Amino acid sequence: MTVRAYAPASIGNFAAGFDLMGAAVAPLDGSLWGDVVAAETAAAPSLTVSGPYAAGMPADPWQNLVLRTFVLFREALREKAADCPPLAFHLEKNLPLRSGLGSSASSVVATLTACQALLGEPLSRSELYAVAGRAEALVSGAPHLDNVVPSLAGGLQLLVPGAGGPKARRLPWPEDLVLAMVSPVFELATEESRKVLPSSFALAEALAFAQNLAGFVHALASGDRELLRRCLRDVLAEPRRASLVPGFRAAQAAALEAGALGCTLSGSGPALFAVAESPGHGRIVRDALQGALQEAGLASEARLCGLDHLGARVLP
Numbered sequence: 001m002t003v004r005a006y007a008p009a010s011i012g013n014f015a016a017g018f019d020l021m022g023a024a025v026a027p028l029d030g031s032l033w034g035d036v037v038a039a040e041t042a043a044a045p046s047l048t049v050s051g052p053y054a055a056g057m058p059a060d061p062w063q064n065l066v067l068r069t070f071v072l073f074r075e076a077l078r079e080k081a082a083d084c085p086p087l088a089f090h091l092e093k094n095l096p097l098r099s100g101l102g103s104s105a106s107s108v109v110a111t112l113t114a115c116q117a118l119l120g121e122p123l124s125r126s127e128l129y130a131v132a133g134r135a136e137a138l139v140s141g142a143p144h145l146d147n148v149v150p151s152l153a154g155g156l157q158l159l160v161p162g163a164g165g166p167k168a169r170r171l172p173w174p175e176d177l178v179l180a181m182v183s184p185v186f187e188l189a190t191e192e193s194r195k196v197l198p199s200s201f202a203l204a205e206a207l208a209f210a211q212n213l214a215g216f217v218h219a220l221a222s223g224d225r226e227l228l229r230r231c232l233r234d235v236l237a238e239p240r241r242a243s244l245v246p247g248f249r250a251a252q253a254a255a256l257e258a259g260a261l262g263c264t265l266s267g268s269g270p271a272l273f274a275v276a277e278s279p280g281h282g283r284i285v286r287d288a289l290q291g292a293l294q295e296a297g298l299a300s301e302a303r304l305c306g307l308d309h310l311g312a313r314v315l316p
Helices: 065-079 103-118 125-140 148-153 190-195 203-222 225-231 238-244 248-257 279-295
Strands: 003-008 010-012 021-027 034-041 046-050 087-092 156-160 167-171 178-184 262-265 272-276 300-307 313-315
Touching: 003 021, 003 103, 003 148, 010 103, 010 148, 021 148, 021 178, 034 103, 065 087, 065 103, 065 125, 087 103, 103 125, 103 148, 103 313, 125 148, 125 190, 148 156, 148 167, 178 279, 190 238, 203 225, 225 262, 238 248, 238 262, 248 262, 248 272, 248 279, 272 279, 279 300
Parallel strands: 046 087
Antiparallel strands: 003 034, 003 313, 010 021, 021 156, 021 300, 034 087, 156 167, 178 272, 178 300, 262 272
């Protein structure tokens, strides 16, 4: 039996929640936007790759995140005294590398979802989160769950404290709002963008972050659109990462001038996202973002999106 699993693109941090919050996204046109991994039992582990971004994959399949994630999945099963047969994988690499769209998370999550489906769901959700976080750390230099959790579970997810492994809670999101997502033709590795961040933050910055994140969550719970506008911002990472993406500040200013509720980097960049109030408004904001990036010499691709509430799933 062959299983094909899909994992959607995602926005890490989602502005207010550095390393603590992220969203799975789906284009408004109904198309799939994420990696697909097919898996089947085999005599030995193997990997083949296709798709528009296959050329950027490592020549050695054992350096690919799919097989590296499979190794971590197999180790997690062994810790539970469970067997894991060899699996043959095929990756359809549909997300650009080092893009800020959760490309690595999509490969990781699609792999785990295919493994789970083939083997009867042997890992719990918390165990899956833990394995996915370890896999993400292989490419980003540090474990973070703000892409893998929403890609797995769907929606806008907030990581919360809990015993027995990572936990998350789905946050409400206004369905009328549209995400204008713009991806410059420019690569920025998460590991590199994390190097510009300090190992610790000043007390004033930590308090500002806590205040902003709490305000964001309250705005969603209460429907306070004006408070949401004030809190759709990144007070920790963006000030240090802005210079890594040519034209980012100009694009952000253009989006806000066009009436966007907020605009910042998607994850560690270089992709950007802005929040608009309707599809029509989203097109205006999208054009403003792309125009500013073009003036900075960066071509880009754009999509209007909502949240993907399903998260990772097995395809027919």
